[in-house]
Amino acid sequence: xxxxxxxxxxxxxxxxxxxxxxxxxxxxxxxxxxxxxxxxxxxxxxxxxxxxxxxxxxxxxxxxxxxxxxxxxxxxxxxxxxxxxxxxxxxxxxxxxxxxxxxxxxxxxxxxxxxxxxxxxxxxxxxxxxxxxxxxxxxxxxxxxx
Numbered sequence: 825x826x827x828x829x830x831x832x833x834x835x836x837x838x839x840x841x842x843x844x845x846x847x848x849x850x851x852x853x854x855x856x857x858x859x860x861x862x863x864x865x866x867x868x869x870x871x872x873x874x875x876x877x878x879x880x881x882x883x884x885x886x887x888x889x890x891x892x893x894x895x896x897x898x899x900x901x902x903x904x905x906x907x908x909x910x911x912x913x914x915x916x917x918x919x920x921x922x923x924x925x926x927x928x929x930x931x932x933x934x935x936x937x938x939x940x941x942x943x944x945x946x947x948x949x950x951x952x953x954x955x956x957x958x959x960x961x962x963x964x965x966x967x968x969x970x
Contacts (some may be wrong), residue, residue, distance in 0.1 A: 826935055838866060838934050845941075846948045855964060858906055860888055862954055864947055868935060871928035871943045873950035875958075878921035884969055889922040891968035899924075923954040926950045939967045 826834065842864075852859035859879035865872040877888045889911060892899075899907055904926050913923035927944045932939045958965070 831935065834845045834881070834935055834937075835866075838940060841940065842944050842947065845944050850951060851958065855958065855962075857888070858869050859884075862951060862958075865925075865953065866932070866934050866943065868933050871932045871946065872948060873954060874923050874925040875954060876921050878919065885922055887968040888965065891965050892924060895957075895964070896963075901956055903957045904950065926954075 838928055851862055855861055859881075860877050861875075863874045865870075865874060875892070877885050877892075879885050879888075893909065896909060906929075907924060907926050910923045910925070913921050915921060928943055930939070930942055930946075932943050934940075
C-alpha cells in the first residue's frame, strides 16, 4: 500500500516518463470542439485512450456522439478494432459522459513500474490511430453542431 504522497509521486513519474519516451504534441483538447477531446487514463486498475464528449449541453453531446456513431464501422475496421462505445460512462466524480475508448488488455497498475513500458507503446499507438481518424473525419464530426 502506498501513501497518498507516494502514489502522487508515482503518477507524476509515470506521466513524466511517458512524455520522455514519446515526446510529441498530442491533439488531446485541441479538437476545436468545446468539451470534445482525447485523453490518456492510467490508474491502479486500467489504462485507456479515450475520446470524451462531456459538455453540460446534453443535446450537443448527443449530436456529437451520434455523429461519431455514424463512423463506427470505419473507426473499427480502419483504425481501432477493439474500440468501445459507451453512451453512458460514469466518471469517478459522478459526472456522466459519452466515452469512446480503447482499453489496454495486458497487466497494468500505475504503482507497478514493470507494467509501464507496454502501456506507453499502447498509448502511443492507440492515440495515433484516434488522431488519424479524427483528422480525416473532423469536418464530418463538426457538422453535428455547426
